[in-house]
Amino acid sequence: MSQIIISDQSIAISEIFGPTIQGEGALVGVPTVFVRTGGCDFRCSWCDTLYAVEPRFKADWAPMSAAAVMAEVQRLSGGQPLLVTLSGGNPALQPLSELITRGQDQGYTFAIETQGSKAQPWFALLDHLTLSPKPPSAKMSFNAARFADCLEAAGPHTQVSLKLVIADEADYQWAREFAADYPGLPLTLQPCNPAPAMPEQPELETDLADLNARLRWLVDKVTADRWFNARVLPQLHVLIWNNERGV
């Protein structure tokens, strides 16, 4: 049993849903409950969760205690431990150490998905840390020192991996160079969904033919360049559930 650090800070929660399967990255296919926090320090051009990012949705984000979040995760999972995926927005902006220690004490494991713009001491508690620095097409700037801090913050038992989203040729070239600096990190490349659902148009159908073409293009690039330590995966949930929320 680890010591639970009681915090009086609340967590800004956009949504908690599941169990479903993780649709992307190294843990693709693994049953999980998603805890999506509200608020982000980025605003990527192709963001697919603007309802958890833009300040105009702030009223939709419930301030919840770690105990309340964990109670909801337990309710959804019938009290049976599983993987909890912390996503956002940028979940690294939130005070999550108490949530993680509470959950782990009950057998739950924790993965986070963050862009690597802010490190937290509680990264050391995580089972999985997925860092997803943004490519040029996102139109965000990259802070190498902060990214290094995130890597540094991982604990000895934290499985760290990289997930790079690729929208175009420039992103691909950037990813080649970026990943070369981290040869020891498991790497997933993911074609960008250029037409994610918008809060104003949640029913927007994805163009599956276009997504498949993007995936094929990426597989062709990776195999032609013999980039054999890069794993190529689509966003499975987009293929299966279209752009639907809460699955």
Added chain:
Amino acid sequence: MSQIIISDQSIAISEIFGPTIQGEGALVGVPTVFVRTGGCDFRCSWCDTLYAVEPRFKADWAPMSAAAVMAEVQRLSGGQPLLVTLSGGNPALQPLSELITRGQDQGYTFAIETQGSKAQPWFALLDHLTLSPKPPSAKMSFNAARFADCLEAAGPHTQVSLKLVIADEADYQWAREFAADYPGLPLTLQPCNPAPAMPEQPELETDLADLNARLRWLVDKVTADRWFNARVLPQLHVLIWNNERGV
């Protein structure tokens, strides 16, 4: 450098192709070259590679030496080591120890996919052993002793995993019971493609809506039953490339 066991036995080869990505199981998304052997001791009702199974295609299977197979793998991969996936048919019917040791000496890694009906001493050399015993819908019988032999044959460094194909409710219930006997093995559940391309109809289009419905059904079953150590994955190559061969 391991010692290469020179064999004068040839390997029956149906096709060697790639690099592409592995489309299913624990290594989904990983770049790989496929070495598909010809010949099988099973004839599953929904087999998707009859051209590597039925004796009437035997004339299409080239007898190749391990050196010749490895030369082709090297040509396809530009001499750069990657994952080699041994599939079939049932590749466990073939003499593959020399191929594996030759390839590993050059930095290649080896995964096999087999139903677990025949163990080979060279399973101990493998990096990954995926055992895929067939569910009731395949209309094949299961030999528990032979399956146990396969598990026993894995080496200390062989990563063993289970992949169970699910076509219907009976398969699902079978999988629940089967997997319960092997709690330590990583498990992937895969919805069955009920309409694979046939040799007579290689251009048959897959019904993507039906495959998606099957995947959703399986995710719903697994999450409703809180089967949280089961990973649920589709056959990515079928979603991406339809039923096309050689990708």
